Amino acid sequence: MPQFKVVLDGIKLSDRDTARINNAIQRTVLSELANLDQGGDSASLVLEKIGPEIFGLIALPIELAQLRQQPGLERVAELNEQFEQSF
């Protein structure tokens, strides 16, 4: 589990400085995270479509489930087909 932590032990900072540093760290972390794209959605099975305005999809990763021999995949596939046919 990657963790990035900064501890300033014994250093007295004003609330203002603490907030400023905290904000800067969060901005930096978010900026770097924004570049991530692990492509995990390519392993997904469409389960549900949501709304004409949002066009949302809820997807379940079928490959992972198969690898772990999880039950319930047939039911998911049936649901998927039902949703597809309903649009």
Added chain:
Amino acid sequence: MSSSSRASERGPDDAPERSCPSARCEPGATLLGIVNGDGTVGYVTPPLQIGDEFVQRVREGRAPEKRFRFAGTCVEGGCRQWTGSRCGVIDRVLAAGVAPVPAGEDAGPRASLPQCAIRSTCRWFAQSGADACRVCPLIATDLTQKPT
């Protein structure tokens, strides 16, 4: 599944405001997790609230909702997934009988749950408890427009 706050509509006796764990990428939302290469979601703690800068940057790549999970305010009746009393998304996922992410061998009943930053306010957790947490990593939000 989430956008504008309805906090201003609440009275003092209303239920506490809940978080939607499958919100859109927009300023003010919380970065809840990152979609791993195997399709599961890994969670980010402590909660990081995203702003214009993040939204602008992340939209330079593929759709952010395919790559990340975001949390926002549950707008209840303002969302198509609201059934009148609860969120229909987690109910449908659980009803589909999808098996949860396996827990570790030495994990206790709660220790196996993801390290999630919004559990205390999460709509899905409030409705379905730990069962919701166990399938949550299998859910990705994709806002791809349906072909017409």
